[in-house]
Amino acid sequence: NYWPVMHNPRYHLSFLVRRDVIELPTCFTCIPCVFAVCSRFTNSMNIACEINGIGAMKSARGMNGHCGMNNARVMLSEGMDEMKLSTHSELQEAWHDGHGLQNNLFYNLTKLKLVNCDITPYAIPSNILPCLKSLKELEVQSCKKVKVVFAKNDTEEIPTKLNNLTLGNLSELTLLWEKNFQGILKFQNLQQISVNDCKNIQTLFPDILAENLTMLEKLEVKSCDGLREIVGKEDVTTCSGKKFSFPHLTSIHLDTLPELTYFYHDIFTVEFPVLNDLYVTECPNLELFQGADPEREAASTSTSINRQPLIPNLKAISILKELSLDWRHISMLMLGQHFEDLKYLNKSSLFFNFDKSKKPTLTLEILEMMPNLQDISLGLINSLEIFLTTHNRKQGILRQLKILTLYKVFELQYINLEDSLLNTVCEKLEVLNVLNCLDLNMLFHSPSVLSFSCMKELKIGYCSGLRYLFKCSMAKVLTCLEEISIMECHSIIEIVAKEQDGTTSQGVKFEWLRCIILSSLPSLECFCSGNGSMMLPSLIQVSIWQCPKVEVFSLGEINAELFRGIKTSSDSNDQLVFYNDLNASVKRVFLLQVRISSK
Numbered sequence: 226n227y228w229p230v231m232h233n234p235r236y237h238l239s240f241l242v243r244r245d246v247i248e249l250p251t252c253f254t255c256i257p258c259v260f261a262v263c264s265r266f267t268n269s270m271n272i273a274c275e276i277n278g279i280g281a282m283k284s285a286r287g288m289n290g291h292c293g294m295n296n297a298r299v300m301l302s303e304g305m306d307e308m309k310l311s312t313h314s315e316l317q318e319a320w321h322d323g324h325g326l327q328n329n330l331f332y333n334l335t336k337l338k339l340v341n342c343d344i345t346p347y348a349i350p351s352n353i354l355p356c357l358k359s360l361k362e363l364e365v366q367s368c369k370k371v372k373v374v375f376a377k378n379d380t381e382e383i384p385t386k387l388n389n390l391t392l393g394n395l396s397e398l399t400l401l402w403e404k405n406f407q408g409i410l411k412f413q414n415l416q417q418i419s420v421n422d423c424k425n426i427q428t429l430f431p432d433i434l435a436e437n438l439t440m441l442e443k444l445e446v447k448s449c450d451g452l453r454e455i456v457g458k459e460d461v462t463t464c465s466g467k468k469f470s471f472p473h474l475t476s477i478h479l480d481t482l483p484e485l486t487y488f489y490h491d492i493f494t495v496e497f498p499v500l501n502d503l504y505v506t507e508c509p510n511l512e513l514f515q516g517a518d519p520e521r522e523a524a525s526t527s528t529s530i531n532r533q534p535l536i537p538n539l540k541a542i543s544i545l546k547e548l549s550l551d552w553r554h555i556s557m558l559m560l561g562q563h564f565e566d567l568k569y570l571n572k573s574s575l576f577f578n579f580d581k582s583k584k585p586t587l588t589l590e591i592l593e594m595m596p597n598l599q600d601i602s603l604g605l606i607n608s609l610e611i612f613l614t615t616h617n618r619k620q621g622i623l624r625q626l627k628i629l630t631l632y633k634v635f636e637l638q639y640i641n642l643e644d645s646l647l648n649t650v651c652e653k654l655e656v657l658n659v660l661n662c663l664d665l666n667m668l669f670h671s672p673s674v675l676s677f678s679c680m681k682e683l684k685i686g687y688c689s690g691l692r693y694l695f696k697c698s699m700a701k702v703l704t705c706l707e708e709i710s711i712m713e714c715h716s717i718i719e720i721v722a723k724e725q726d727g728t729t730s731q732g733v734k735f736e737w738l739r740c741i742i743l744s745s746l747p748s749l750e751c752f753c754s755g756n757g758s759m760m761l762p763s764l765i766q767v768s769i770w771q772c773p774k775v776e777v778f779s780l781g782e783i784n785a786e787l788f789r790g791i792k793t794s795s796d797s798n799d800q801l802v803f804y805n806d807l808n809a810s811v812k813r814v815f816l817l818q819v820r821i822s823s824k
Contacts, residue, residue, distance in 0.1 A: 331356040338364045345370035347403075351377060357385065364391040371395050377403040386414050393421040402431060413437050416473075419445040428457030432467060432489065441471050445478040454487040465492040476502040479511070486510045488535045495535070501569070503542060504549040506576055513550075514539065514557040543567065549574035551605075559591050570595050574602035574630075592622045599625050602658075604632035609640065609647055623650035630658040637662050641670035651676040655705075661687045667722075669695040678702050681737075684710040693722040697755045700733045707737050707763075712744040723755035732781070734760035739787075742768040743775070753779040761785040766801065768792040769814055773822075778811045793817075 331353065337360060339348055348365045349357070354376060365374060374392065392398065401420075415438055420429065426449055430438070435456045446452065456469065467489060474497040479485065485508050488495065505513055512534040536542060539558075546569055550558065555575055573595060592598075601623070609631075629651060631637070651657075657680055659665065665688045669677070680703060685691065691714045695703075700721055711720065720743075721733060733753060738761055743749060749772045753759055764785045769775060770793065783806065790801025791810050804813045 331360075333359050335359050336362040338366070339368055339371075340364070340366045342368045343370060344368060346372040347376040348374045349376060357387075359386055361386055362389040362391075363387060365393075365395065366391075367394045369396055372397050373400045373403050374398070375402050385412060387412060388414055389417045389419075390415065391417075391419045392423060393419075395423045396425065398423045398426050400426070401429065402434060411437065414440055416440055417443040417445075419443075420449060421445070421447045422449070423452075424450045427451050427453050429455045430457065431459040432456050433459055435469055436467070438471065440473055442473050443476040443478075444474065445476075446482060447478070447480040449482055451484055452482050453484050454490055455485075456489040456493075458490055467491065467493045469493060469495045471495070471497045473499065475499055476504075478502075478504040479506075479508050480504065481507040482511070483507070483509060487532060489533075493533065497541065499544070500542065501544060501546040503545055503547070504574075505554055506549060506551045507578075509553060511535065513554045544569050546570060547572040549576075549602075551576040551578050555591065566596055567594050568597055570598055572600040573598055574604065576604045577606040595623070597625055598623055600628040600630075601626060602630035602632060603634070604630075606634055608636045609634060622646065624653065626650050626654060628656040628658070629654055630660065631662060633661045633663075634659075634665075635662075636664050638664055639667045639670045648676045653679050655679060656682040656684070658684045659686075659688060663689050666690050666692050667695065669699055679705055681705050681707045682710075683708070685714060686711070687713045688717075689715050691717045693717060693719045696722045696724055697733050697753070697757065698724060700735065704734075704736055706735050708740045708742075709738065710742040710744075711746060712742070714746055716748055717746055718748055718750055719752070719754045720749075721753040721755065723753075732758040732760060735764075736760075737763050739763045739765050740768075741766075743772050744768065744770040746772045746775075748774065750774050751777050751779060753781070755779070756781045758782040758784065761807075762787070764788050764807075766790065766792060767807070767811075769811070770794060773818060776812060776815045778807050783807050 334357065337357070342348075348368060348371045349363070365371065374390075390401075392401070412434060418429075418441065420426070429446065429452065446455075469489070477497075477500065488511075505511065512532055513536060515534045515537045542548070545567055548567070548570055552575075555577075654677060657677065659668065668683075668685065668691070683694075683703075683706060685694070694709075694711075709720070711717065733755065741752070741764070743752075758781050759779045761784065765787050766789055767778070769791055785807050788803075788807050788810075790803035791814050792801055793799065793814055802810055802814050802817070804810045
């Protein structure tokens with residue numbers, strides 16, 4: 226719902242209005258305060274656009290001959306806080322050299338986006354930087370020629386109010402801050418930093434700046450192939466023993482950084498006393514925890530005294546609430562020095578990305594360290610045999626677990642582990658998520674379904690080999706189910722399969738099932754293929770999206786007194802389809818889809 230707007234060919238800008246979420250495309254003139262409105266607007270059309278720093282110009286009418294209607298106007302006032310530069314070449318040139326820009330217009334700007342801009346080499350040139358006195362959020366995305374985010378300005382000290390910095394898909398970026406700032410630029414208010422898909426950057430912060438990031442709360446760095454260190458040593462003559470303190474840092478996410486080797490390439494100490502979310506995966510060269518192998522530690526000390534672990538003292542993570550690690554760092558954590566339980570930890574993701582020929586078990590020690598864990602994700606493993614154990618201490622481990630996510634469990638054809646630790650810890654499980662398990666052909670095998678008798682939510686996605694979830698006889702055990710969601714499983718034919726004799730002698734009853742979501746299932750023919758009755762007393766809504774073969778919900782009789790209709794798209798404004806009952810409604814949806822596809 227874009228509005229057509231005329232524009233001055235020299236300057237080109239698009240921006241978003243914060244309060245009413247009015248979005249104007251990349252054809253709206255703003256710099257230098259030249260605005261025009263297309264004559265397509267009706268006589269009563271007013272556009273209320275607010276942008277900090279352009280309050281001096283209250284209205285524009287018929288400027289440069291672009292407005293043909295006296296009633297068409299643009300109201301400018303203080304309050305708009307977001308500006309988004311377009312890819313118009315003239316604007317990029319003006320942004321680069323400063324000609325024609327009234328820089329004082331930016332004094333009150335609080336949010337700036339640079340997306341797909343043809344500017345080089347700086348995202349924020351030195352002539353613009355001093356004018357961003359009120360800037361709190363900066364986002365730079367897909368600017369292919371940007372090499373440095375902030376240019377150096379040695380004329381004055383520049384304190385900034387910047388809180389959030391987001392950088393993404395900057396293929397030529399090598400530096401965030403130009404070298405040798407020497408304290409000229411202050412980022413003492415920076416709270417969140419996100420850097421994603423910047424392949425050529427090697428260092429995130431110079432040390433002189435990192436020492437002043439005392440308000441930093443969240444650090445996220447992903448898919449930066451060339452990154453070697455988080456903090457770089459600006460002055461080689463600086464004495465060793467740097468201390469970095471991040472008293473407000475609560476979250477660190479480091480993901481897919483194949484060359485990351487150092488936090489700081491020298492002797493250092495680091496403190497983050499309130500850290501509660503640690504996510505480190507696919508960082509094979511990073512020393513995260515202090516190992517327990519004295520020979521290895523001695524060799525490391527003699528050959529590279531500068532390669533210190535990021536967390537040498539495991540007490541530093543004792544208050545963690547969320548922890549995500551891959552197998553290398555899980556192993557180091559288990560081998561590390563003794564420390565108190567992670568008693569505050571309630572969510573953990575463990576990724577076992579090792580050679581497929583290896584089949585390690587999940588040692589009890591690491592599970593015993595998480596006595597109050599409620600949400601665990603297990604990914605990149607060959608099978609669920611990591612839970613196989615007969616250890617007599619297994620009682621009581623993970624008894625608080627509520628949510629289990631299985632991600633890319635290879636060779637998993639169905640869950641059938643009655644003799645495993647998993648069967649014990651899932652007794653109180655409420656949510657089961659199964660994602661990208663390509664070898665899965667059915668979800669439950671009869672002995673193991675008993676462990677999921679308390680399950681309320683079942684979500685399955687991207688399991689291309691899945692044929693059905695379970696048979697009718699097993700459905701009676703899942704009495705607490707409230708929601709079933711299946712998406713992107715291209716081979717699934719039915720959700721609940723009939724027994725081998727083709728009957729459902731006692732019928733199927735889901736007492737509390739209120740919502741069913743079936744999305745992108747091209748082979749699905751029905752929900753239940755048995756001919757017995759289905760009791761669905763709590764079912765309110767069924768969503769069926771991109772399931773072209775579904776003509777009937779169940780082959781047997783259905784009792785669903787509360788059923789209101791079928792949702793056929795993700796658009797919340799679309800009305801539900803209802804006709805007589807559940808089966809008839811499914812049939813009507815099918816006929817509507819056939820009619821649409823035949824046009």
